[in-house]
Amino acid sequence: MDIQVWSDAVCPWCYLGRRRLERAITRLGQPVSVTFRAFQLDPSPVPNGVPIKEALAAQLGDRARAEHMFAHVTAIAAGDGLALDFGRAIAANTFDAHRLLVWAAGQQRQVQMLEVLQRAHFSLGLDIGSRAVLAELARSIGLDATAYLASEAGTGAVEADLAEARELGITSVPFLMIDGKYAVQGAQAPETLVEALTEIARREALDAGFHVVDPASAP
Numbered sequence: 001m002d003i004q005v006w007s008d009a010v011c012p013w014c015y016l017g018r019r020r021l022e023r024a025i026t027r028l029g030q031p032v033s034v035t036f037r038a039f040q041l042d043p044s045p046v047p048n049g050v051p052i053k054e055a056l057a058a059q060l061g062d063r064a065r066a067e068h069m070f071a072h073v074t075a076i077a078a079g080d081g082l083a084l085d086f087g088r089a090i091a092a093n094t095f096d097a098h099r100l101l102v103w104a105a106g107q108q109r110q111v112q113m114l115e116v117l118q119r120a121h122f123s124l125g126l127d128i129g130s131r132a133v134l135a136e137l138a139r140s141i142g143l144d145a146t147a148y149l150a151s152e153a154g155t156g157a158v159e160a161d162l163a164e165a166r167e168l169g170i171t172s173v174p175f176l177m178i179d180g181k182y183a184v185q186g187a188q189a190p191e192t193l194v195e196a197l198t199e200i201a202r203r204e205a206l207d208a209g210f211h212v213v214d215p216a217s218a219p
Contacts, residue, residue: 001032001201006039006165006175009097009117009128010052012073012084017174017187018114019080024193030201035105036114038098038161039173046093046129055091088125097128098161099154100138100145112141179204 005021007014018036025032046055053070057063070086077084097117104113116137120126126133131149138145148154168177176184182200184193 001030001197001204002179003032003034004037004177004180005034006037006161006170006177007173008039008041009094009101009114010089010092010121011039011041011173012077012122013187014174015084015118015122016073016077016080016082018118019082020187020190021174021176021193023190024197027190027194028197032197034111036101036110037165038101038158039165039170039175040094040098040162041173043093043095043162046091048130049127050091052086052089052091082122084122085125086122088123089121090125090127090129092121092127092129094128095158096131096134096149098158100134100149102154102157103145103148104138104143107143109141109143113138113143116141 003021005018007018021034025034053066056069057066060066074084074086101110101113104110117128120133120137121128126137128134128137135146135149172185174187178184178197178200182203184196188196
């Protein structure tokens with residue numbers, strides 16, 4: 001089974017969704033290949049060092065609403081063992097982070113690189129829009145990405161991911177495409193994902209078209 005996951009490193013639901021997907025795959029008990037694809041929640045330039053709380057409050061025009069959103073996802077993530085510290089998180093344009101993930105995939109280290117990026121953003125308060133920070137994070141897992149990040153390598157691959165997301169009508173992430181035919185949206189619970197993936201495995205032997213699977217309807 002092949003799973004393509006559109007996500008963004010600064011999306012808390014993507015962080016939670018990745019952890020839940022990993023648990024679901026373990027329970028599924030069959031070979032699964034997972035590739036993370038680029039999606040940007042906000043592709044606009046971001047000034048250096050702006051706290052994520054200030055950025056979202058300004059975007060929404062409502063600080064109380066922003067605080068409620070942070071508290072909501074923090075509580076849900078905590079129930080899954082993830083600590084999100086939005087008091088430290090820095091707003092970032094993630095285009096270069098996505099380029100780094102493209103490169104890390106070629107080194108067979110994409111998942112490890114994504115884990116480091118998400119932990120840096122959600123727990124350590126690091127600016128993952130900074131190429132210097134990205135290079136340091138790559139070094140933390142034994143990769144030297146300095147020259148790569150200084151170039152424009154990977155730009156085409158990221159732009160292709162973003163274009164495909166638009167073609168598929170993806171407006172929120174995480175978004176899972178399984179075997180190029182079936183879509184599952186959102187940070188579904190592990191047991192729900194197992195049910196959906198099991199149903200997809202059954203359908204795969206029968207169907208050839210594109211289907212959006214509602215995990216809640218899976219038997």
